[in-house]
Amino acid sequence: MKAERHRLGIATVSLGWHPSHTLERKLDAISKQGYDGVEIYYPDLVTFAEQHSLTHLEAASKIGTICRDGDISIIALQPLFNFAGMRTPLETRLESAREYISLARAMGTKMIQVPTTYEMNSTGAENLIVAELRALADLGRESPESGQEEICFAFEALAWGVHHPLMDDAIRIVKLVDRPNFGLCLDTYHVIARVWADPHASAGAGTGVAPGGYAALKSTLDRFMEQCPVEKIFYLQLSDAERLDQPLVLGHEAYKAEWAHWDATMHWCVWGRLFPYETEYGAYFPLDDILRLWLVEKGWKGWVSMEMFHRDEHKESVGPEVLAERGYRSWLKIKSRFGLE
Template identity: 35%
Template sequence: MGQLQLAVPTSSLGKPEGGHAIETILKAAAEHGIKGIEVCYEGILSHAVSRSKQSDQPSNEEMLDAAKDIKQQCQKLGLTIFVLQPFASYEGLLDPEAHRAAVRRWSHWLDLAQTLGCDIIQMPSNFELSGTTGDIDRTVADMVEIADMALAASPQVRIAYEAVAWGTHFDLWEQSWEVAKRVNRSNFGLCLDTYHIAARVWADPERPDGKLPNGDQALEESLHRLVKDVDLDKVYMLQLSDTERLSSPLVDGHPLYVKGQKSRMTWSRNARLFPCEEQFGGHLPLLQITRAAVNELGYRSWISMETFSRHLREKDVELPATMAKRAADSYAKVFQSLEWDKL
């Protein structure tokens, strides 16, 4: 599979709402030794809008032109784009026209991936609160449809399916693995994320201690299955992320509470951290998960340091550089803690 290398999503170094341009984000990554980039759709969109200066809804052609420019910037900086993400709200749509629209959107995303020069599109499990089904046969049929489209692309594109902790029907990595096995396509595999694994079976932001009563045992059993059952060749990407230990339960009355939004989603969007950031209240047993995926299962490819935070929306010109340094420092701590120099 290659070797372990440091990567980061563009959205983890800054946000359009904070005025952080893609140029600044990419330069910050390169200056702090980051080699791999997950390009987030919001970054392409923001870049396209800034280039056109005419509309906040750029055409497909303008989006492709923006993606081409991002690729050129990365090439000049020595950065490798390895993922486009996140293609969301797709599988299990009940309305036929909504499904057809999603397939058209997928075709555009394939063009974007080709333009960026990357061969992976990351796809979170559907978390729409209505209008979907968790029927496994329907889900697999939907996935086969877009996987075959990606196989027909030249060059081919892979799909990294991720069970997010707030997924409507699929919120465990075991479920995403079952989907992948049933899809049975050479270009359909998994994205494993330490936050989503731990947040679902070990943690609970609505509890005072932020942890499920049987969390330790549940996580240990889950990781045992991961190492035993998953085909290493089907793990296309690994994202490392922690989250803050909140001072009070994330329920109605908490400053971060959002009515109608699952607490694990709210927690993720506002309080994620890079690994080994105890100084900011790091909470999850992510080293245990990372050890299972890398040291035991044998994953050897990009290690993407991912975070989401309310602070990423702040209008701070130094924020991309600050976050890039944090990502690099975090990776170094994980590398040392898990003794990756001996692998």
């Protein structure tokens, strides 16, 4: 996972949700804007397959060809949701993982992203979760077909994860899994939204910051510097969030009744996430310290993927070309701010 410099990518899910925002348009916009890589969002692959009457495996192979022709590396296939701690038989989940591995190899990527589980009917028993994630990692290391490489898994702590919502949790579990192909996907939104922001109430008071939020974020980042092995960082996802004018509770435009069981960070995630430092759209997260640690002080180099989830992505006018340019402009702000190459 080591690299000599940060390499810029973007997630296809961050390039539009309107039916006209096809995967072909997204990949073309990524190539023309000058990104190095892309995260392929699994539902985008499924839609692409349906539109072209292809099997998922055929679609993955075609996507790989399009990316190679556009000089785009595929950072990862994502996400493999709700894998560890589920009540379903492990072998059933491993069979789904085998499909993802086949798709990843067909498109030419070595990485699959695995978020922490958010299914309410799941167990938080850490010994079981670690054992299941070891089985997943070992599946990726099984002797691949001739000429193909092992698959790595990037573990991400979701802010609304029911058992492991914190970056500290993800770091601890990755260490316990203790497999060379099992590491971390670190996401600014999930860290800051969980420990610093308060979409439930404080946003309504006009601050958007949880009581003690700055201290909690500092403690989190201090522990990161002490406890996170740099070689276990597989890639980063960078995003910001829109300040909320009202508490994100029932009655708010962003609130989804079917998600009532989950933390408000889940509702906020698909309603108001932005690219870093997009203050012109209401972005307000305190990104300076976390980005300085991740991009400079930790000494880590590798993939940096721009990510946003925003209600405007449903608009036909806010399409791949517009969003690719916005993400790239955000990265230029970061590079200038921290003196990156």
